[in-house]
Amino acid sequence: MSSHLLLLCKGTDGFVLSDIMRDFKKFISKQIVKTIQEESESRREWMLDYFQKSCEHLKKEQKNKVWQDGYHAEIVESNWFIKQKVNYIRTNPVKDKIVTLPEDYYFSSARNYAGLEYELEIVLLDLF
Template identity: 40%
Template sequence: MDDSLNYYIPNKGLTVHAYVYMSSHIHLIISSQENELQDIIRDLKKYTSKEFIKAIKKLPESRREWLLAKFNYAAKRVKKGVSYKVWKDGYHPVILDTSKKIEQRINYIHYNPVVSELVYHERDWKNSSYAIYEEDNPEIPSVKAQPLW
């Protein structure tokens, strides 16, 4: 996913302000001056779906057959002519038009791994932009995120 987001930054005018990758979903705070966000999300889902399926087929994954069957079943349910469906349709945009809303949403997504009991503190979840918001943290997240303040 890092490579995909980092591709969209210069090529689609995407700015990533905050993110958290979870095992079953992703939280993003993004903006773009060049493209509609729904188009970026659509293209990102399409590309990452293909890459996920390629990786599952290629890597020695013990759950390979189960995963492919689940994604195939999901594709057949929506009848869109694809063999595998990885992502749910749509996305849930939230307009962040005040500094209070921005801060609340950033805190919410960074705290998600704690709520899920995967880590004790946000800084412990490596698949996150938390480090760019934490003062005096030398770690740089792998996605080139731009803080909102």
């Protein structure tokens, strides 16, 4: 999705989800800013200025703010709930009319399950 990320993940081996999300957002923010600075992008100045101004009010020293605060975690307690969330994630690009089929969205795990070329390494769930 161009404006948001839908992710189904789990903290394991003593890792806490809030720490994973903090580190993930920090790493991806740096990569996004680096890519914008290095690649030809017509909105480069606008985006960099926006990211910089978005953190001016923060107490901690931060140069760019790419993500909104927080995340929307939900506790998964059943296979039915996992299937529901995976279906929501997969059909989101279809609902937004970005693609016709879930597996047509290049950054979707639906490609992994369909046996198509994929960019994402995932753990295949034996639920489908």
